[in-house]
Amino acid sequence: MSHEFEARRQDWIAREELAERMIPLIGGLYRDHGVVTSIHGRRLINRSPVELLKAHRFARQAGDVELAVGDTMRVLEALREIAPGAASIDVARLVARFTEATGTAPADADAAVLADFLRAELAPVLVDVDGARAEGTDVVLYGFGRIGRLLARILIAHTGGGQGLRLRAIVVRKGSENDLQKRASLLRRDSVHGPFQGTIEVDEEANTILANGTLIQVIYSDDPASVDYTAYGIDDAIVVDNTGRWRDEAGLGQHLQAKGVARVLLTAPGKGAIKNIVHGINHDSIEPGDRILSAASCTTNAITPALAAIDEAYGVVRGHVETVHSFTNDQNLIDNFHKGDRRGRSAVLNMVITETGAAKAVSKALPQLEGKLTGSAIRVPTPDVSLAILNLQLERPTDKAELNAFLRQTSLTSRLRQQVDYIESPEVVSTDFVGSNRAGIVDGLATIADGTDVVLYVWYDNEYGYSCQVVRVIEAMAGSHPVVFPERRPVVAEREVAPVS
Incomplete structure (x- = not known):
């Protein structure tokens, strides 16, 4: 037992030391080249060694195997050598694709072979290092x-x-x-x-x-x-x-x-002809002539990506969205006059039924869902993090295991992986999602699926997660949103999920 204890301790020390050596590589790639590195959506910039190791541990979600720190180190060193231009690079997926293509892990590969592979993968953003730097x-x-x-x-x-x-x-x-x-x-x-x-x-x-x-x-x-x-x-x-x-x-x-x-x-949601943009869904519709845009609402950003994925894979016939939303600054601390119904009652003492336009606003980003969704909201006495409950009727039947597997993969490899996250834990509560940079996090253990009737629970940090979406829209407006590598797969890959009999 004593031998195992010491071996475990030495292994941690070795991995922590390697993580410490990564930090200047990660920072240099970002400052000098505009390269944002991540592991399945977990950004590596400005992270401590322990936080970097935690991100490697999270990679088990993609394949039940923890990402080897040595593999990440070799990829970072190779990226420094080839000096790509601005890009958002998922190191974990590059490691997986290299291993699949060559049968060898990056840590065990020839440096020239790894560099050639990365040059091919990142060809669209390879630049002349002596070229002019773009202005901000x-x-x-x-x-x-x-x-x-x-x-x-x-x-x-x-x-x-x-x-x-x-x-x-x-x-x-x-x-x-x-x-x-x-x-x-x-x-x-x-x-x-x-x-x-x-x-x-x-x-x-x-x-x-x-x-x-x-x-x-x-x-x-x-x-x-x-x-x-x-x-x-x-x-x-x-x-x-x-x-x-x-x-x-x-x-x-x-x-x-x-x-x-x-x-x-x-x-906030825009009125009239103003385009409501949910990044990951309709940001490609932004045109140079659009001088006024809206980033929609926090709830619209939270539910639209998950709805888009499900609609593409299973088809949404109709649905109702109930949001359990943290109180906001426009409510009263204690009972007082408010022009809105019920919002004059104390926010910190009551659950308050109120209206939400989020369900209707979804159709501004997903026109195919026009008239298919209704919605309402309950404000609750918490300062941040909300929960959207999606009660949907689908065109194609499914079950819990199949639907969760699809949503989990959506969060890891699809074009919506910056918007959708997925978690399975019997112990998570709202405060666990403070600081999440995703638009919404699917709570897999809470999923209910019985044929074409489905209930999804989607957590979201209605402050920070929404703010991250806003920044992505600003980047899209400025033309500075980094290209994402490896290339995103469609939400549904050839509709490989078989119907449930």
């Missing part, structure tokens, strides 16, 4: 509430070498004499999402916040059209309106009257 796109956050501050955190963390999105300014109404200090403090500390990972400095004279080297201009204004962004060196910017004050073209169009603004993105 300026981003302005109009509003700095729950979503605005999370967007700021994500954008700062994604700055890299500056070729992608560059957070340049936030626009707010001045709330107090020490407003700047308070804004910085809210960015630095968060009761739900924890402390900011890095350093923050405030310059009262210049009205700026310096966060991990990103200089953010704080602009005080209550009139979107009157701001001159060019005075701060900001031009052709994408303004992200996260205030919710305006949702139609007339209101949001005020931003376009300001100097230095090129396009506008709303972090």
